Amino acid sequence: MLIIHTGDLHLDTFSDTVSSAYRRWHTFQRLISYANETHVDLLLICGDLFHRQPSEGQLREADRLFRSLDRTQVVIIAGNHDFITPDSPMATYPWCDQVTLLHTAQDSHVFFPELNTVIHGFSYSSYQLTTTSCYSVTAPADGRHHILMLHGGDPDHLPLDFQGLNNSGFDYIALGHIHKPKIFPGNRMAYCGSLEPLDHTEIGNHGFMQVTLRNKLMDLSFIPFSYTRHIPLSLQVTPEDTIFSLRTALTSRLARGSSGDRYSVLFTGLRSPEISLSGEVFSDLPQLHEVSDETLPWYDFDQLCKEHGTDLIGRYIRTFLPVGTVYEELDETNQQALYLGLRALLDSSDDRRR
Numbered sequence: 001m002l003i004i005h006t007g008d009l010h011l012d013t014f015s016d017t018v019s020s021a022y023r024r025w026h027t028f029q030r031l032i033s034y035a036n037e038t039h040v041d042l043l044l045i046c047g048d049l050f051h052r053q054p055s056e057g058q059l060r061e062a063d064r065l066f067r068s069l070d071r072t073q074v075v076i077i078a079g080n081h082d083f084i085t086p087d088s089p090m091a092t093y094p095w096c097d098q099v100t101l102l103h104t105a106q107d108s109h110v111f112f113p114e115l116n117t118v119i120h121g122f123s124y125s126s127y128q129l130t131t132t133s134c135y136s137v138t139a140p141a142d143g144r145h146h147i148l149m150l151h152g153g154d155p156d157h158l159p160l161d162f163q164g165l166n167n168s169g170f171d172y173i174a175l176g177h178i179h180k181p182k183i184f185p186g187n188r189m190a191y192c193g194s195l196e197p198l199d200h201t202e203i204g205n206h207g208f209m210q211v212t213l214r215n216k217l218m219d220l221s222f223i224p225f226s227y228t229r230h231i232p233l234s235l236q237v238t239p240e241d242t243i244f245s246l247r248t249a250l251t252s253r254l255a256r257g258s259s260g261d262r263y264s265v266l267f268t269g270l271r272s273p274e275i276s277l278s279g280e281v282f283s284d285l286p287q288l289h290e291v292s293d294e295t296l297p298w299y300d301f302d303q304l305c306k307e308h309g310t311d312l313i314g315r316y317i318r319t320f321l322p323v324g325t326v327y328e329e330l331d332e333t334n335q336q337a338l339y340l341g342l343r344a345l346l347d348s349s350d351d352r353r354r
């Protein structure tokens with residue numbers, strides 16, 4: 001039996017750009033195709049298929065995709081974002097035959113005789129859920145496979161006893177809500193993570209969990225599947241670097257990734273005071289999501305002291321660096337203070353010269 005465990009698709013989120021919402025729908029469509037190509041038996045959607053209670057039209061869009069599944073059965077629970085109230089369109093939507101929505105909070109489950117498998121789970125009926133009394137924590141020993149779907153794991157959204165769950169007898173526990181994928185020790189429980197990252201804070205690989213269950217033997221693996229990957233990248237700058245040398249280093253690093261990769265670049269180290277590393281300098285590189293510059297300008301202190309003698313700038317430097325001491329001996333706070341103060345003094349003396 002082959003199972004895909006996904007969740008937290010948040011298909012209707014428009015938090016960053018409109019195109020990224022279509023990207024999420026498109027990746028969802030790719031997942032449906034993948035399920036057909038690999039002959040998946042069960043597709044488990046562990047909450048937050050939508051970011052808010054979906055409209056009838058949005059449900060129809062999703063249902064149309066589910067209809068194209070050849071043999072895969074779909075089981076859905078609603079999470080804290082798409083929770084179901086009695087007047088939600090989700091409460092009464094006539095899903096196609098392949099889809100089961102586990103709706104009620106009281107031990108709801110569905111049995112698939114051809115797979116000898118029972119799927120347990122329930123949907124949220126409000127944004128918060130601070131109790132765990134709403135689901136059964138032990139699987140019956142009846143010779144069937146038992147799989148539990150849950151959404152939550154923080155104090156306001158179904159606080160979970162992960163150790164207890166691990167010993168609960170379920171063949172697999174499919175978790176949603178936390179957007180970073182995680183497989184728990186013992187290989188029987190996992191957060192699938194969001195299928196596509198929702199924004200640049202959801203860094204690294206995103207995808208789904210793939211479960212193969214044969215008799216009582218289980219194989220669990222994370223399959224990277226998202227189009228977009230947000231990647232933090234730190235680049236060390238030296239005083240010898242020029243804008244051109246840094247652009248060359250950056251573009252060769254970006255060329256190693258795939259077209260959906262988006263980088264948040266952080267420049268650190270010492271740069272020549274002649275160059276500026278603001279985002280505009282790199283704004284033509286489409287893979288860059290943001291550029292942060294934490295570099296400090298590099299100064300030749302001995303040369304500056306010679307030039308400025310006992311004027312304000314010379315005396316300021318000697319306050320931090322008496323004769324015979326070197327910059328590297330200063331602690332980080334004093335290094336920063338020296339640089340920032342010197343920058344201000346040099347800028348104001350430049351202004352006076354103009």
Ligand SMILES: [Mn+2]
Nearest residue numbers: 048079080177
């Ligand atoms: Mn959630």
